[in-house]
Amino acid sequence: MGLMSFALGTCCYTSTYRPPYMICKATINNNNHALEAAYIRRAAELADKSAGFTSPHPNFGCVIATSSGHVAGEGYLYAQGTKPAELQAIESAGAWSRRATAYVNLEPGDCHGDHTAVSALVQAGISRVVVGMRHPLQHLRGNAVRALRSQGVQVDVLGEDLKSKIIEEARKTCLLVNAPIICRSALRVPFSVLKFAMTLDGKIACSSGHASWISSKKSRSRVFELRGRSDAIIVGGNTVRRDNPQLTARHGGGHMPVRIVMSQTLDLPEEANLWDLSEVSTIVVTQRGARRSFQKLLASKGVEIVEFDILNPREVMEYLHDRGCLSVFWECGGTLSASAISSGVIHKVFAIVAPKIIGGKNAPSPVGELGMVEMTQALDLIDVCYEQVGPDMFVSGFLQPLPDVTPVIPSVDETFAIDPTVTPHESSIIFFYKTWDPHGSFSNFSHHPIQMPDENGDYATWLSVEHYYQAQKFVGVDDPLAWECVENIKSAKSPEEAARIGRSIQRQQPDLLLGNVIKCKARPFERTHTFSFNMRRRDRIFSLLFRFLL
Numbered sequence: 001m002g003l004m005s006f007a008l009g010t011c012c013y014t015s016t017y018r019p020p021y022m023i024c025k026a027t028i029n030n031n032n033h034a035l036e037a038a039y040i041r042r043a044a045e046l047a048d049k050s051a052g053f054t055s056p057h058p059n060f061g062c063v064i065a066t067s068s069g070h071v072a073g074e075g076y077l078y079a080q081g082t083k084p085a086e087l088q089a090i091e092s093a094g095a096w097s098r099r100a101t102a103y104v105n106l107e108p109g110d111c112h113g114d115h116t117a118v119s120a121l122v123q124a125g126i127s128r129v130v131v132g133m134r135h136p137l138q139h140l141r142g143n144a145v146r147a148l149r150s151q152g153v154q155v156d157v158l159g160e161d162l163k164s165k166i167i168e169e170a171r172k173t174c175l176l177v178n179a180p181i182i183c184r185s186a187l188r189v190p191f192s193v194l195k196f197a198m199t200l201d202g203k204i205a206c207s208s209g210h211a212s213w214i215s216s217k218k219s220r221s222r223v224f225e226l227r228g229r230s231d232a233i234i235v236g237g238n239t240v241r242r243d244n245p246q247l248t249a250r251h252g253g254g255h256m257p258v259r260i261v262m263s264q265t266l267d268l269p270e271e272a273n274l275w276d277l278s279e280v281s282t283i284v285v286t287q288r289g290a291r292r293s294f295q296k297l298l299a300s301k302g303v304e305i306v307e308f309d310i311l312n313p314r315e316v317m318e319y320l321h322d323r324g325c326l327s328v329f330w331e332c333g334g335t336l337s338a339s340a341i342s343s344g345v346i347h348k349v350f351a352i353v354a355p356k357i358i359g360g361k362n363a364p365s366p367v368g369e370l371g372m373v374e375m376t377q378a379l380d381l382i383d384v385c386y387e388q389v390g391p392d393m394f395v396s397g398f399l400q401p402l403p404d405v406t407p408v409i410p411s412v413d414e415t416f417a418i419d420p421t422v423t424p425h426e427s428s429i430i431f432f433y434k435t436w437d438p439h440g441s442f443s444n445f446s447h448h449p450i451q452m453p454d455e456n457g458d459y460a461t462w463l464s465v466e467h468y469y470q471a472q473k474f475v476g477v478d479d480p481l482a483w484e485c486v487e488n489i490k491s492a493k494s495p496e497e498a499a500r501i502g503r504s505i506q507r508q509q510p511d512l513l514l515g516n517v518i519k520c521k522a523r524p525f526e527r528t529h530t531f532s533f534n535m536r537r538r539d540r541i542f543s544l545l546f547r548f549l550l
């Protein structure tokens, strides 16, 4: 941990610190909103470090400040199931935690009885907790706030107990950090970001359709990072035909979003980079009945096909929501982007403006026909940011305000009540518990260690069922690479990371686990709860749910 010199809104790191440094002489009290806001913004900034890794869970950051204005410790959640941000901050603050204030961007989420964050705060003697926003999931909302208060800790929630313009701005940073889960819970579609690179004269390709490259190498590296923050990347059929893109996140990070192609005609090339699934999978969403023979060809390559009665961006987003997707990155051309904007599913826009002019009357632009005839109809972006990356300018902003939530992600049980057409005993749909559900401990991804016997009958501890499950793909295979895989999976920091490692080796080295396939399919320890129900128009697509998860 470095010495933090903390100015409002900025921070930089130099050498080691301990004991904690002074932020400013001012004593922290409830009226010092500028300082409180700065700490909360810092907690949000820390939380953002693990964007893409925590999905489908929120991002948490924590700052511990002493009553005299020292920052004593910081922490952020790397992934669900790893050490909570609050605990990390307390450990780094040591004895300075006593009577200190903890600033958290988000109320701790007490998933199925895990009180670690709350207990750590109480046991460390934290006297006050400032919460950027309450937990967005209804069944977790308010639990930690109540628990802390019942233990005599003062809890101040931004917007409730602390109100002012500067506090409101700090609260906004907390909303932004967890925009995907907020959107998902309030709007029931994933948080969607439309990104395009255009020339100064507003073209995303030449008249010929050639587009590589408009933006600089540095900008494109940044795009890899942005991809890594999302669960899925979407392009239209024409971009596949024209660009033959890879759509991988080549930033050296761990998280790789699934690639999705929207194509009505399925008039797509037989050979394409997107059909190479060695790094990450691809889903093609299409119109029901389109080119069955081509569907078969894609399926033989392992590409998943999902048919829709009406293929449009909203249906696809609702479908992805149902499959647990929190955030989507749109990298399509103007035809599909116009359709997505018109459907109201795009929340944020990232325009990369390169200082180049290409001209061309027929050269495409980033957004096609929206049917507007007067400038007064233009869509104004909100909270616009400008950032120079190499020679290019990144302009970003929101197309619609983030919902100010009292959101609901209904638990599986509640769904029946919400949709009376739901009949719990239909066989075509299989649901997995999410760890955030009230009975989320049934999920493989639940952070509950298990003990299982190895080949010699000795018991070993695995951090979660998912760790054990992924490792079983390679256990017993007589190959040093398989042994290494097992060790890497076993030491993975989170169940999601264990899944990433297991799935990626499985894709890249399918021969490695051939002998183990049958064993993997029969999972006697599998705690995933399956059941089925009919959700009107959605039932046609749920049968494919398994494949997304495996």
Ligand SMILES: NC(=O)C1=CN([C@@H]2O[C@H](COP(=O)(O)OP(=O)(O)OC[C@H]3O[C@@H](n4cnc5c(N)ncnc54)[C@H](OP(=O)(O)O)[C@@H]3O)[C@@H](O)[C@H]2O)C=CC1
Residues within 6 Å of the ligand: 195, 196, 197, 198, 203, 204, 205, 208, 209, 210, 211, 214, 235, 236, 237, 238, 239, 240, 242, 243, 262, 263, 264, 265, 266, 267, 268, 311, 312, 313, 331, 332, 333, 334, 335, 336, 337, 339, 364
């Ligand atoms: N500079 C940049 O950032 C980018 C540039 N480009 C460039 O843009 C050009 C391609 O743009 P564009 O032709 O607009 O391609 P799109 O990526 O927008 O693809 C359009 C296609 O999407 C499919 N589609 C499926 N559902 C819908 C729907 N509801 N509404 C609209 N489309 C749907 C159709 O595929 P189908 O015909 O298969 O049925 C349609 O032809 C290329 O030259 C490419 O290089 C592309 C992406 C980014």
Ligand SMILES: Nc1c(N[C@@H]2O[C@H](COP(=O)(O)O)[C@@H](O)[C@H]2O)[nH]c(=O)[nH]c1=O
Residues within 6 Å of the ligand: 196, 197, 211, 212, 213, 214, 215, 219, 220, 223, 235, 239, 243, 244, 245, 246, 247, 248, 331, 332, 352
């Ligand atoms: N031309 C263009 C972009 N185009 C987008 O990137 C895709 C190619 O990704 P990949 O094959 O993974 O490198 C392409 O199909 C289109 O969606 N992006 C940019 O950041 N800058 C650019 O100049």
